[in-house]
Amino acid sequence: MQAETTLNCDVLVIGGGATGAGVLFDLAQRGLRVILAEQNDVATGTSGRYHGLLHSGGRYAVRDPESARECIEENWIVRRIAPHTIEDTGGWFAAFPPDDPAYIPLWLEGCKAVGIPTEPVPLAQALREEPHLNPQAYAIYRVPDAACDSFELIHSLVEAAAALGGVTLTYHRVCAIEKHGGKVIGALLQNRRTGGYVRVHAHAIVNAAGPWAGEVAKLAGADIHMTHDRGVMVAMNVRWVNTIINRLATPDDGDILVPVGTVCVIGTTSVVVERPDDLDIPAREITQMLDAGEVMIPNFRKARALRAWAGVRPLYDPPQKRAGEAEGGVGEDGRFITRSFRALSHADVGAAGMLSIVGGKLTTYRQMAEKISDEVCAYLGVSAPCRTAQTPLPKPTWLGNGGRKLHALTHRLHQLEHAPTHNNLICECEIITRDQLETAIRASGEGVSLDDLRRDLRLGMGPCQAGFCGYRAAGVLGETAHLPPADSIAALATFIEERFRGNRPLLWGHQLRQALLDELIYRRALGVPTPQPEAHAAD
């Protein structure tokens, strides 16, 4: 294949999730020339579709102590190096009827063994702190869980790497890996916006493609046994709790409630699916989530279910590990598979220098990056040590508000009241001003979509789900990026359709009314067309 452009680097990283961005920064900090290729925008894979929890490790303390230990180690580090991405909600593990009391001593022992601090919370105090909690809770322990904004974390990593010369190529899909003499020498990337090709010469390649790691490994002739484990989450329009609530029971469906900004998110299910992009949301999984919410918060389902989405866990499931265990077949529960991670070399298939990092959690992204970067450096004969655990990450510079996004709604309100200029509101739910939107559009460069801006600013992620801000944002995008009117309308049509996908499984009650209103605004009043299927190519 003829490439239009050729780039040279020491290491090519494939995948712009938390892991890939972590590797980009780690290697750039060790003085290597690094390029990251991401087939969509950064944080569009599992890292942008997760539950939002910086785990204490409590969830894995009984069944998966290796992962529990990794989580608590990294929890302390991420709090230190990226405090701007964290809302320190704290977390509780709470047992409610019919949870088995026999689990409690096992859990306490497991937490102690891996160093997770636990502190009992008397029920009366718990109800003072969280008045909506089910008063039938019969045991509650505090752990250091927190909420973590993955979009902001990944942007921080990409910016920190860029300051050291690390390059991020978004909308570039790796479509071939080139080998010579038993080792990898580079890859061919397709620019998904122009259709053109870029050849990257690299001395080593890191496959950080999350649930797509098996597919990327195949490009080099390697076989990785990944299990794709889909989980569904539902955002409610009420922040029922200010503390993360986990069921104090063997991990099951819908047993974690995470407060995120103005909403709270109940999740998740765990169903093994065939493909990494199988993001279907069966109605029964929504019902499961709402029923599970009722156990923790009576009347949970009376709030409006705003949006449902799914992500696919990139679980590493080598056949020998599954001996004597249930098979992780399609449709089954993937919870028995470890959440720990592994670094794999592909020298055995004539692809020396290609390494894959698989499994893990978003919470453990930095440790995963350190492990694989150590291996890359050993292969390249580089002795620079990892310094990411000691280096604070910058706040993304172009987000305004001193780098803070929406978790601090109050910051945005403050700015709105005191900003001297040009600060009219575009998105009321998430308090995004015209100024912020224009800054983000300019910083993102050519081809930025409204969905990219959603991830950057939380545009359209509040209760109206873009009903009132979508058309304004499309206008600002058109003006700022000098788009022809037809392109602005196409951008709006694609965005509205994307927002509607997350509402479709939730069309009853108030949400149905909101959807009908949106339909009237967009299709009837504004005449926005339904986008052509190819407009979804980057989803």
Ligand SMILES: Cc1cc2nc3c(=O)[nH]c(=O)nc-3n(C[C@H](O)[C@H](O)[C@H](O)COP(=O)(O)OP(=O)(O)OC[C@H]3O[C@@H](n4cnc5c(N)ncnc54)[C@H](O)[C@@H]3O)c2cc1C
């Ligand atoms: C439902 C659910 C809930 C979860 N909740 C939590 C939680 O609360 N806390 C927690 O710590 N973890 C959680 N996790 C796990 C966590 O989200 C993942 O472990 C983590 O995000 C994986 O990050 P990653 O960078 O490895 O993969 P990803 O984020 O998926 O990134 C991989 C990237 O590779 C790109 N890519 C693939 N193929 C190519 C190619 N050929 N060329 C270029 N790019 C390519 C993809 O587009 C993607 O962006 C959850 C996961 C799920 C599914």
